[in-house]
Amino acid sequence: MPPLPDIAPTQTCTTARAYRVEHDLLGDRKIPANAYYGIHTLRAVENFPITGTPIAVHPDLVSALAAVKQAAALTNRDLSLLGQDKAHAIATACEEIRAGALHDDFVVDVIQGGAGTSTNMNANEVVANRALEILGHAKGEYRNLHPVEDVNAGQSTNDVYPTAVKVALHTAVHRLLAAMQVLQEAFAAKAQEFTDVLKMGRTQLQDAVPMTLGQEFAVFALMIGEDRQRLAGACAPLREINLGGTAIGTGLNAHPEYAALACRHLGELTGVPVATAGDLIAATQDVGAFVELSGVLKRAAVRLSKTCNDLRLLSCGPRAGLAEIGLPPVQAGSSIMPGKVNPVIPEVVNQIAFEVIGSDVTVTLAAEAGQLQLNAFEPVIAHNLLTSLARLTAGCLTLAGRCVSGITANRDHLSHQVARSIGLATALNPHIGYEQATAIAQEALLTGAGVFDLVAARGLLGDAELREILRPANLIGPRAALAVPRQANAEA
Incomplete structure (x- = not known):
């Protein structure tokens, strides 16, 4: 393919009107003149006043949506399904969004009906209107570049949204x-x-x-x-995508080479090593x-x-x-x-x-x-x-x-706790037996005396041996000296 023409981003003159009129299957609506979103987004905002939190709260998702739209535009350009000028304008708009621009126009509530359709349409409209500006047209002049016909070409919400x-x-x-x-x-x-x-x-x-x-x-x-x-x-399952599957994974309305090309472009744009799922129908329904x-x-x-x-x-x-x-x-x-x-x-x-x-x-x-x-x-x-x-x-x-x-x-506090704890008696089990150690622990608890002092007073172990047993290094892990069973020691 020949290189894309260098189209510099431009801004249209500010209109005196405070709104523009857009049309959908339900009729006409007034859209704020400076808004990059359009009628489908407006209806979604009205339909889903749920959390008051727009999808812009998730910048990673907004950027990912733009990356998918950019990958789609480049793919449709490569397949000669989208003109060079339109593809370049869409790609440029997406680059700006991925850099952090226009996120405030992603206004649909995070909780919405429609499996993400409203989010996809929000992205389509923002990208389209910015691309129109780049081409020198006013927002809403969709006869020159359309949110669905051009930005969403070869796509469905059902493969765009989960991929993003x-x-x-x-x-x-x-x-x-x-x-x-x-x-x-x-x-x-x-x-x-x-x-x-x-x-x-x-x-x-x-x-x-x-x-x-x-x-x-x-x-x-x-x-x-x-x-x-x-x-x-x-992360591995997240890298398997269904882009190119369109509505239910059959790829209806997508070019036979679209899925592979779009996946390649998306990986290059994002640095995420995505791969097309082996079964797009399964990938579309499976979460x-x-x-x-x-x-x-x-x-x-x-x-x-x-x-x-x-x-x-x-x-x-x-x-x-x-x-x-x-x-x-x-x-x-x-x-x-x-x-x-x-x-x-x-x-x-x-x-x-x-x-x-x-x-x-x-x-x-x-x-x-x-x-x-x-x-x-x-x-x-x-x-x-x-x-x-x-x-x-x-x-x-x-x-x-x-x-x-x-x-x-x-x-100091920790050292004092260890010195007066009856838990030290556990370390004496292999040397004086469980019953003797229990008696020492009970007496220590009743009298407040230390385990060391009680064992020494009863003459159960020599002072040097007792100090060695209760040496900190011998209290925090296995001891080689205990590898031989006590019975074997006695017989020896």
């Missing part, structure tokens, strides 16, 4: 992966800092056996790392990729919330609680209690997790409710997934930067 949603989700997932890495590294740094800080582990909120604070924080880092791996894996992603986000939210619960519990006090760690103070905690500081950062991340978990229920029900060749509820799926991704991204970065990086260990 998948591209948007893929972008948002990678943003979350980067944020999770920041949080993982913050926890890992604290784990290294606290390597030598001995503390008591707990099961069912009761003293268990010793561990280090470093081990505890290492688990926080490990869980995030595992969830990052799962999230990265959930399994969204369900899988939602499940992974729920898992990550549950584990992140559990971690925040632990941070709140470990820091509770500062005098009447565990007070094992100190969270950085970020704001006053009370309008009545002087000096009170609350764990507000873990609390806000908890609330993010609750929302993500609830969104998974919504996605699950919306996916299950699909019927026959199309799922009509993809808008609520897309909105919930994109919102969850944005929330988790913000939550991870906030938790890392405003909480984890500033956590301190109350070392």
